[in-house]
Each structure stands twice: as structure tokens, then as C-alpha cells.
Amino acid sequence: MSEELIQISPINLGRYNYYKLGQTTLSQLKKAKIINKINNKIKDKKPDGLIVLPGGIVKAVVEYKTPEELSSVKKIQDAIQQELEVAKELCKLLIVTDGSKTFWINALNGQEIINEKGNKISIIFNGQKIFSGMLIAEEIIDLENLIDKIDYSLTENSNVLKEPEIIDPTPLAKEVWQKIWINTGKEPEKCLYNVVEIFVFKFLSDIGVLKNYNNFDSVYQIKEQLSDVEALKHYANSCRKDIKEMFPKGEDGTTIINGTIFVNENGEPNISQATLFGQVLESFKKFEEKNGSFKYVSREFKTRLYETFLRQSAGVKSLGQYFTPRNVVQAMVKMSNAYLLKEGSKICDPFCGVGGFILETIMLNKNIWKEFEPKNQKIQPKITLVGYDKGTDEKDDERTIILAKANMLIYFSDLLSKYHSKEHLMEFANNAFNKVFKLLRTNLGTFGLKHEEEYDLILTNPPYVTNGSSSLKEIIQKEGLSDYYTANGRGTESLAIEWIIKSLKKGGEALVIVPDGLLNQANMIDYIKKHCVIKGIISLPVRTFYATPKKTYILILEKKHDNNVQTEPVFLYLVSEIGETRDAKRFPIQENNLIEAVKLFNSFKVGLEITNNLRCKIMNFEEFDKLKHWMIDKYWTTEEREQLGIEEEKNEVSEEDFYSLLASIRDFLNNELKGGVL
Structure with a gap:
């Protein structure tokens, strides 16, 4: 030697x-x-x-x-x-x-x-x-x-570097989700949890983070040489613990994985599901043999992973409440001023669900994306992003925020493929996943936070229900927050708009999805006009959302520096199609008026004149100020609608919404009687 x-x-x-x-x-x-x-x-x-x-x-x-x-x-x-x-x-x-x-x-x-x-x-x-x-x-x-x-x-005949092979694992995700759902009968979101968890396991294996004895291939080998049971035991007792150490829990106690089909609440292997676990491993292995490594996955897969499962009829109601279609999210981000934000700016989604608005804002804006690229093994974004979701100490209430964190890992897969040392992964866990997405374990959730004039940009789709809003107001009163919420609107959407406006910095911008019920409340219209410049209202078609037939709008606001009356005109636009069918299947279609809406609104913002567009109206504020309601589609004439090929939309009310409406009327009458008005 x-x-x-x-x-x-x-x-x-x-x-x-x-x-x-x-x-x-x-x-x-x-x-x-x-x-x-x-x-x-x-x-x-x-x-x-x-x-x-x-x-x-x-x-x-x-x-x-x-x-x-x-x-x-x-x-x-x-x-x-x-x-x-x-x-x-x-x-x-x-x-x-x-x-x-x-x-x-x-x-x-x-x-x-x-x-x-x-x-x-x-x-x-x-x-x-x-x-x-x-x-x-x-x-x-x-x-x-x-x-x-x-x-x-490199080959003998080629000296040119090529871009890595990009794969789209959507067919695999569908197959595995269906396998788990059929075999277990569990709720769709529980099935989704486990699909995401195994995907994360495979991805971390392929980028070389998990060592030989704890990676996907080692578990698959145990399955082949020993049994499904031994493979599951090794995954639960060794691999999974390794992943949890790499991505520690945040202050809210949540991390990126928490499936409860292959393991129990304590993280121990659920032996009764060993055969199913073996089948899932087999599906992943076959997909890899045919398509290659999971190191690089397509952008389409990243942005539409969760959407895929909402197309399954069983998942619509249970998961749909958390989800805004990607086409709508991307349009709102592109209409915002996110691309102009500098160091020190703050962005918030106060009702973040699985994180779409925050993640698309990062993905679509280079100035924000680069904030998450490690420098000297540190991730220290100088533009702050935060998403809040409400939960309790119940495990089921953690699901949404865990899905948001896992979603962020999938969106950041290219970064993690490049920066995959344990030190870098710890930085991603602590200063990206856990710092951005936060679970609030209180009855009020976001409504209990007082973040006055903190944010430069808020993008969100708040909850809009009238049922239960009176009990929420009672909790607000008990918590001593009555003086904070003074607009006195109906439904949680009114509380949400008030929170958003108070939380914006002067000159800050909000793009918010709101139901028609908010836009015909006189006191809320007055409150918004008093505190904000109304930049635009975009009408979305009925059944834009998975879980509700409710009619919705995109409201675009800028917080005023003072209480002067607005003089700027207002951008109005009528969307008929959003680039996908508005049924449970959600098949992609060519017609997507959101693309034109983005283009025209961004032209309007910089003062360019918009002419000869039937879908768009620029209304001077003097005329807008006289409107009794802001359900803007009503201001297109029958003739204009016929020219656009728009049929009169039927106002559908779900059973749940009908009972919520009755409850709201009851609460309103009770309050009026108490006050001696009637």
C-alpha cells in the first residue's frame, strides 16, 4: 500500500x-x-x-x-x-x-x-x-x-449537455390514489396524503438524499426478497423517521408528511395494509422503469397534483372547499403587482388551504423565486410570504397545512434536486415550508390575528358561509375584538374582507375571490369604498369552484392613503370560460377568457386605452359610485350578452347554502328584534 x-x-x-x-x-x-x-x-x-x-x-x-x-x-x-x-x-x-x-x-x-x-x-x-x-x-x-x-x-457520438428528462407522474398519482381509495375506503384527502408521502419518499431517494439502506430501492428489495410486511416495517421504522428528521416540525407541530394508512397515529407500521403498500411500491417501480427518475418532474404535475384528485367524484366535496382552480389562481397572480415587490415586502394568504396562491406567486415571479435559492447554505428570503390555515389539536385538522407544506416541496423539487445536502434540506424545512405555512389552533383562526397595515399584497379565496358566522361573531366578542370588526357585514366573507383591508399597508394591494352575497351588502360596499380604491371586478362563471355552484367574483383593491373619494375608473370584465369544463371532470378546454382578462387589466393598470371589447367595460367612478350592488354581469345588456353567446346564468343554491341562508335570515331577524328595530 x-x-x-x-x-x-x-x-x-x-x-x-x-x-x-x-x-x-x-x-x-x-x-x-x-x-x-x-x-x-x-x-x-x-x-x-x-x-x-x-x-x-x-x-x-x-x-x-x-x-x-x-x-x-x-x-x-x-x-x-x-x-x-x-x-x-x-x-x-x-x-x-x-x-x-x-x-x-x-x-x-x-x-x-x-x-x-x-x-x-x-x-x-x-x-x-x-x-x-x-x-x-x-x-x-x-x-x-x-x-x-x-x-x-455524453455518448460516443455526442459531446453536448442536454436538459434532464422531465417526467409527468400524473398517471401514476391517479393509479396509486385509486388503489388506496378502493382498498381502504378512506376519505379522499387521507388517500391523497399517502400518495404525496410516497411520492416525497421516492423523490428524496432519487435525488440521493436518503442513503442506500433507507431509500426506495432498499425498501423495494426487501419486498422482493422477504415480504410486503418486512418492507412496510422497514419503511415505517427507519425510512420515514429519517425523512421526519430531515424535515422537522414547525412551531405549529406540523411537517410535510403525516399519512395514516400505512402507519398508525404513532407512526408504527399498519401491518393490515402491507399488501397494499407492496402494490404501491410496484406501481412506482414500474413507472420508473418505463419513464425514468423522479428527480425532475413537469411543472404541470407540480401545479395540478391536487387538482387531479378533485376530478374524482368522491373527492369533490371533501377537498373542494380548500381548492381554487389553478387557472384562476395564476390569473390573479399575473394581475397583481407581485413582480414589482422589493426586499422588505410582505405577501399573505390569510386562508391559504393547500397553498396555491403563495406557491404560484413564488413560481411565476423571478424576483420572489430567487429569494428561496440558498446562499452559503442559508435560505433567508428578504420578501416575506405567509399562509395561514385554521385548525385544532385534532389530527384531521392538520391535513390541509401539511398538504400545503408537501405541495411546497413538490413546487420546489427543482431547487431540492440541486441543493439536496442535509443542511440545505433543514434550511428548506425551517425557512421555507415551516416559515411560510402556519396552522392556527384557535376557534377564530386568522380572524384572531391583528396584523394592521402589515402586508403589501394579499391574494386569497376566503371562506364564504353564513351558517355559523353568528357564533364566530360571539367568539370575536368574547375575545375582546368587537372594536376591531366594525363593518357589520353578513357571513364570514365580510369578516374576511375587513381583516384583509385592515391588514394591508397603505398603497397595498388585494386580489380576493368573493361571493355575490358580499357585493350586494350596502354597508360592506360603503366600507370598501371608504378604505380602498376599487381597481377592478371580474365576474367568474357559475361552478368555477369544485364544491359549490355559488356565483363568485375577483375583487381587486388598493388600500387608500387617505379617505379621499376615488376618482380613477374601474375595470370590469365578464369571464364565461376558465380553460376547463366546470363539472366534476374538469377536462381542459380551449376557451379561457382569463387569459384576455389578465392582458386587458394589465394594460388598464398602465393607462392604455381599451376599446371595442364586449367582455370589458371601463366604468368611470362617478357612475360606479351610484351602483346599488357590484354584481357586475348585470350591467351587460341582453343584446351584449347575445353577441357574446352568454346564456342567462341560473342561480343555483346548494342544500347546504340554502340552510345557511335561512340561518342567516333568522340571525338577522333575531338581532333586529333584540335591538328593538322591528
Whole structure:
């Protein structure tokens, strides 16, 4: 054994090990189990450096030269040829470097590697810097990702780096959800929990975070070699605990996984579901064999994962209450000023559900997305985003916020694929998932928070029910918050609008989905006009939402700096179709008026004139101020409607809404009688 080998200690480059060598033969390295196989004709070669995966798989040979030895084209070619034979026998990549310039060579053909833009790779491989620990975490990650990309891109005939294969696991998600639902008969959201949990497990395995003994392949092997029961035991007792350690609970006690089908409330394996667990593993394995790794998943899958399950008829009522269709969410984000927000700004969804508004705001705005890219292994967003959801100490009440956190992990899958050290994952857990999404374990939920003039932007779809709003007002009174909520509107949507307006900074913006019931309440209309500039109202078609036939609108507000009367005109728009069928199936369709609504509203914002558009009206405020209600679709004439091909919408009332309406009338009459008005 060489003296060098006795003293050698590898340096971690992410999941790779880098060995700085020069005096040790490949034969000695194999004997020391640093590499796992060599050809006899190169066994006496002494490479300057190797990059190796745990288990001895060589991924790169490194050749060090002095600047003089790389000072001409001929010398560079000689240096490449010198180690090309060794590199070709061991791997696909040869790195020739003098510490200030680096040549990245396809070892299969001796040609220089080209990036996706057709340029030579500019990253410098400086062994001395690596060995002395001078690289920051993000530089190490860039190197690791480059080696990954080179490994799956190069062939004997191609030197060009290619983008990773993007997969869409939606068919798999549907298949697994259906399997779990049919076999267990559990509520759809419980089934969804477990689909998401296994997806997270597979994803973390594929990006190399979970070690060999705790990753998907190890569990699948146990299933194949032993049994479904042993596989489930290993998953519950080892893998799952590993994931929970990587993503610790937030202050609210919730984390990214909490399925209760394959494990019980205490996290112990539910042996009665071992066969189902084995079937789910089989589905994931078959999908991988056909489509490849889960490391890179399509944007469509990320944004519409939960939506997929709402298309199942069983899931509509139970999950629909939490969900706003992606097309509507994306339109609202694109109409907002999120793209203009600077450091120190704050964004809120006070009724966040599974997190769509917050996550699409991050995804659609580069200025916000970059805030979540780690720097020196830290995630410290200078634009604050927060989403609140109401719950109790009951496990079932935690579901929505856990789904929101898991949803964020799926949205951030590209970032996690790149930054996947345990330190980075802890940062994502603490300063992204747990910091953004928060469960409020009180009867009032968000209504119990006093965040006056705190937010620059609020995007939300608040709960709108009249049933139970009187008991909520009683709790508000008991909590001493009566002086805070003074608008005296009907339904929780009125409380929500009041909270939103109070919580906006002066000049702050809110885009809120509201039901028609709010827009015909005179006191709420007066309250909004007093405190806000009404920028726009967009009418959404009936059955835009999964769980209710209620007629809804997008209300766009800017909080006033003073109480002066508004002078700016108001943007009004009539949406007939939202890009998908408005039934339980939610099939995509070509017609999507939201696209035009976004384009026209953003033109209106910057003062461009909008003419000759039947769907859009720009109403001067003097005329708008006289309106008795803001259900704006009523202000299109019969002739205009006929030209647009719009039939008169039938106002549907669900059974639940009908009883809520009766309860609201009862509460109103009781209050009036108490006050001696009637």
C-alpha cells in the first residue's frame, strides 16, 4: 500500500467523493476498495485525481498540469491524450486543469464537452481549492450537478449537455390514489396524503438524499426478497423517521408528511395494509422503469397534483372547499403587482388551504423565486410570504397545512434536486415550508390575528358561509375584538374582507375571490369604498369552484392613503370560460377568457386605452359610485350578452347554502328584534 493511500482522505463533492492522488496505482485503489473494477491494461496507472460515487463507481478522472503544460493547442492535446485511455476505461469524463483553466473532455471520444448553449464549459476545477475547503456549498453543488449532467448526456457520438428528462407522474398519482381509495375506503384527502408521502419518499431517494439502506430501492428489495410486511416495517421504522428528521416540525407541530394508512397515529407500521403498500411500491417501480427518475418532474404535475384528485367524484366535496382552480389562481397572480415587490415586502394568504396562491406567486415571479435559492447554505428570503390555515389539536385538522407544506416541496423539487445536502434540506424545512405555512389552533383562526397595515399584497379565496358566522361573531366578542370588526357585514366573507383591508399597508394591494352575497351588502360596499380604491371586478362563471355552484367574483383593491373619494375608473370584465369544463371532470378546454382578462387589466393598470371589447367595460367612478350592488354581469345588456353567446346564468343554491341562508335570515331577524328595530 502506498504512503499516499494510508494518508488519503476523500473530499465530499455532494454525493461524490474526490480523491487527490498521483502516487497510487489503480490496482492499489481497487485493493483498498476505493474503486470497484479496473481493466488489467491500466492497473499500474497513477491518476492525479478521481471523482467516485460511494461503492467505487468512478465518474471522472482528473489530470493536473502546470500552466506551461497547457500553454498551446498542441500541449493541451498532448495532455488530453496522455490520460484519455485511462479515463475511457473508467468513466465518461476526463478533467484536465491547471487550476486557472479547465478542459472538460468526453472520455468516450476525446472531444471537448459543449453546454446546452453551444459554448465550452466555463466552470474551473481547482483541486487545491477543493482540497483546502475553500469552495462554498453552492459551488460544490454546481460541480456535483455538472458531473451528473455530463454523466447522463455524453455518448460516443455526442459531446453536448442536454436538459434532464422531465417526467409527468400524473398517471401514476391517479393509479396509486385509486388503489388506496378502493382498498381502504378512506376519505379522499387521507388517500391523497399517502400518495404525496410516497411520492416525497421516492423523490428524496432519487435525488440521493436518503442513503442506500433507507431509500426506495432498499425498501423495494426487501419486498422482493422477504415480504410486503418486512418492507412496510422497514419503511415505517427507519425510512420515514429519517425523512421526519430531515424535515422537522414547525412551531405549529406540523411537517410535510403525516399519512395514516400505512402507519398508525404513532407512526408504527399498519401491518393490515402491507399488501397494499407492496402494490404501491410496484406501481412506482414500474413507472420508473418505463419513464425514468423522479428527480425532475413537469411543472404541470407540480401545479395540478391536487387538482387531479378533485376530478374524482368522491373527492369533490371533501377537498373542494380548500381548492381554487389553478387557472384562476395564476390569473390573479399575473394581475397583481407581485413582480414589482422589493426586499422588505410582505405577501399573505390569510386562508391559504393547500397553498396555491403563495406557491404560484413564488413560481411565476423571478424576483420572489430567487429569494428561496440558498446562499452559503442559508435560505433567508428578504420578501416575506405567509399562509395561514385554521385548525385544532385534532389530527384531521392538520391535513390541509401539511398538504400545503408537501405541495411546497413538490413546487420546489427543482431547487431540492440541486441543493439536496442535509443542511440545505433543514434550511428548506425551517425557512421555507415551516416559515411560510402556519396552522392556527384557535376557534377564530386568522380572524384572531391583528396584523394592521402589515402586508403589501394579499391574494386569497376566503371562506364564504353564513351558517355559523353568528357564533364566530360571539367568539370575536368574547375575545375582546368587537372594536376591531366594525363593518357589520353578513357571513364570514365580510369578516374576511375587513381583516384583509385592515391588514394591508397603505398603497397595498388585494386580489380576493368573493361571493355575490358580499357585493350586494350596502354597508360592506360603503366600507370598501371608504378604505380602498376599487381597481377592478371580474365576474367568474357559475361552478368555477369544485364544491359549490355559488356565483363568485375577483375583487381587486388598493388600500387608500387617505379617505379621499376615488376618482380613477374601474375595470370590469365578464369571464364565461376558465380553460376547463366546470363539472366534476374538469377536462381542459380551449376557451379561457382569463387569459384576455389578465392582458386587458394589465394594460388598464398602465393607462392604455381599451376599446371595442364586449367582455370589458371601463366604468368611470362617478357612475360606479351610484351602483346599488357590484354584481357586475348585470350591467351587460341582453343584446351584449347575445353577441357574446352568454346564456342567462341560473342561480343555483346548494342544500347546504340554502340552510345557511335561512340561518342567516333568522340571525338577522333575531338581532333586529333584540335591538328593538322591528
